[in-house]
Amino acid sequence: MEKVISKATMSRFPTYLKALRQMALEGKQNVLSSELYEVTGIQDTTIRRDLTYLSKDENFGKPGKGYSVKHLIDGLSEVLGVGLESPIILIGVGNLGSAILKYNRWQYTVGKIVGCYDMDRNKEGELFGVKVHHIDDLEKTFPEDCEIAILAISQNIQETVDRLMDLGVKGIVDFTHSHFTVREGIEVKPVDVVAAIQELALKIHSKR
Amino acid sequence: MEKVISKATMSRFPTYLKALRQMALEGKQNVLSSELYEVTGIQDTTIRRDLTYLSKDENFGKPGKGYSVKHLIDGLSEVLGVGLESPIILIGVGNLGSAILKYNRWQYTVGKIVGCYDMDRNKEGELFGVKVHHIDDLEKTFPEDCEIAILAISQNIQETVDRLMDLGVKGIVDFTHSHFTVREGIEVKPVDVVAAIQELALKIHSKR
DNA sequence: AAAACCAAGTTAATTAAATCACAAAATGAA
DNA sequence: TTCATTTTGTGATTTAATTAACTTGGTTTT
Numbered sequence: 480m481e482k483v484i485s486k487a488t489m490s491r492f493p494t495y496l497k498a499l500r501q502m503a504l505e506g507k508q509n510v511l512s513s514e515l516y517e518v519t520g521i522q523d524t525t526i527r528r529d530l531t532y533l534s535k536d537e538n539f540g541k542p543g544k545g546y547s548v549k550h551l552i553d554g555l556s557e558v559l560g561v562g563l564e565s566p567i568i569l570i571g572v573g574n575l576g577s578a579i580l581k582y583n584r585w586q587y588t589v590g591k592i593v594g595c596y597d598m599d600r601n602k603e604g605e606l607f608g609v610k611v612h613h614i615d616d617l618e619k620t621f622p623e624d625c626e627i628a629i630l631a632i633s634q635n636i637q638e639t640v641d642r643l644m645d646l647g648v649k650g651i652v653d654f655t656h657s658h659f660t661v662r663e664g665i666e667v668k669p670v671d672v673v674a675a676i677q678e679l680a681l682k683i684h685s686k687r
Numbered sequence: 688m689e690k691v692i693s694k695a696t697m698s699r700f701p702t703y704l705k706a707l708r709q710m711a712l713e714g715k716q717n718v719l720s721s722e723l724y725e726v727t728g729i730q731d732t733t734i735r736r737d738l739t740y741l742s743k744d745e746n747f748g749k750p751g752k753g754y755s756v757k758h759l760i761d762g763l764s765e766v767l768g769v770g771l772e773s774p775i776i777l778i779g780v781g782n783l784g785s786a787i788l789k790y791n792r793w794q795y796t797v798g799k800i801v802g803c804y805d806m807d808r809n810k811e812g813e814l815f816g817v818k819v820h821h822i823d824d825l826e827k828t829f830p831e832d833c834e835i836a837i838l839a840i841s842q843n844i845q846e847t848v849d850r851l852m853d854l855g856v857k858g859i860v861d862f863t864h865s866h867f868t869v870r871e872g873i874e875v876k877p878v879d880v881v882a883a884i885q886e887l888a889l890k891i892h893s894k895r
Numbered sequence: 896a897a898a899a900c901c902a903a904g905t906t907a908a909t910t911a912a913a914t915c916a917c918a919a920a921a922t923g924a925a
Numbered sequence: 926t927t928c929a930t931t932t933t934g935t936g937a938t939t940t941a942a943t944t945a946a947c948t949t950g951g952t953t954t955t
Contacts, residue, residue: 525942540902575789578786676858679860742934748934750919750931
């Protein structure tokens with residue numbers, strides 16, 4: 480009997496992982512749900528409930544002692560697909576694309592950008608150790624088993640998305656400022672500065 | 688009696704706005720909730736309910752006809768604080784910071800980056816038309832009425848956040864990969880590629 | 896070894912969000 | 926003008942998520 484992890488819980492996991500890694504770096508061995516609350520602002524009882532999804536086996540958290548930071552990191556990493564080493568491609572090597580690519584040596588791996596694509600022929604070659612192809616060669620050079628694409632372009636967006644889906648991409652990290660549609664079952668995760676600022680502005684505003 | 692806008696609704700507004708702007712660009716005058724569903728994947732009934740938060744006055748949506756794209760954009764823009772022209776500062780002008788700054792000429796303004804700060808003295812001067820100060824001069828040069836800061840640094844994070852809060856910053860757009868704590872009432876909006884990929888990986892995974 | 900304590904885990908209650916189902920309103924055709 | 930059609934807007938309902946209350950098991954102290 481598989482427990483199904485709720486959306487809300489899922490969206491909190493990365494937060495926990497981030498906080499725990501910081502703690503691990505500081506040499507912390509054990510952590511209480513109340514301490515995680517201090518750091519994340521998420522209610523301790525919510526945290527404990529969330530963490531039960533990880534504890535397939537015995538004693539994850541010990542009463543009176545807390546959780547082992549290491550165990551939590553391991554559990555979260557597993558469920559979050561960290562270390563999955565799944566190949567990721569990046570579409571668009573402009574300013575933003577480059578910045579993302581530079582980040583590719585992520586502190587804690589969630590996969591690796593194995594190829595980039597751009598519509599500018601001048602960009603073909605290599606960048607930060609990753610091959611840059613022309614977008615026309617997408618189908619020819621598409622990496623096997625690639626399921627995640629990062630979209631950092633501003634033109635031909637829908638067309639590109641369609642091609643990606645045809646190639647079997649299942650998840651898109653969306654840095655574009657435009658809207659596009661995807662087929663049933665394809666996940667899109669927008670990452671948008673403007674939207675972030677808008678939400679902030681609204682929240683700050685609505686407090687008065 | 689003020690209607691209080693729910694968190695969930697709030698987080699969908701930027702999505703609507705994005706979609707509607709695309710439609711406006713394409714010359715669309717009216718839009719049905721069912722059409723917005725097609726584009727956003729959000730249930731039409733949810734959309735209609737969300738939009739009621741905008742309709743302070745009469746006939747926003749007309750039965751049999753739909754909503755005026757323009758009216759919706761206006762309403763959303765207002766509630767989202769678009770065109771607020773509030774001053775925003777950017778901390779960290781590295782690769783990512785530069786990319787964000789370049790985007791500053793946002794298609795639809797939500798405010799403007801009026802100043803940047805970096806710990807590298809060599810970066811002092813101007814970049815994409817915006818003044819770059821040394822981080823030591825933060826207090827000296829902090830723009831009046833600035834409530835939002837974009838954080839794109841990788842060092843001295845907590846210290847910087849503390850200084851920002853002391854200066855009256857109410858919202859932080861967080862591009863760092865580290866955890867920091869804020870005082871009660873300060874909003875943090877994380878924007879994180881790694882977290883996005885992790886969530887995607889998890890969602891894709893959990894479907895099998 | 897017993898007592899006292901502490902914090903995880905869990906069941907139950909509450910609150911928030913999404914969806915359903917339908918009534919009312921505008922439109923357009925006959 | 927009237928009637929069928931379409932689509933909004935909103936109570937009512939269901940579902941999901943959070944929070945509160947309590948139980949249990951492990952730890953530490955005496």
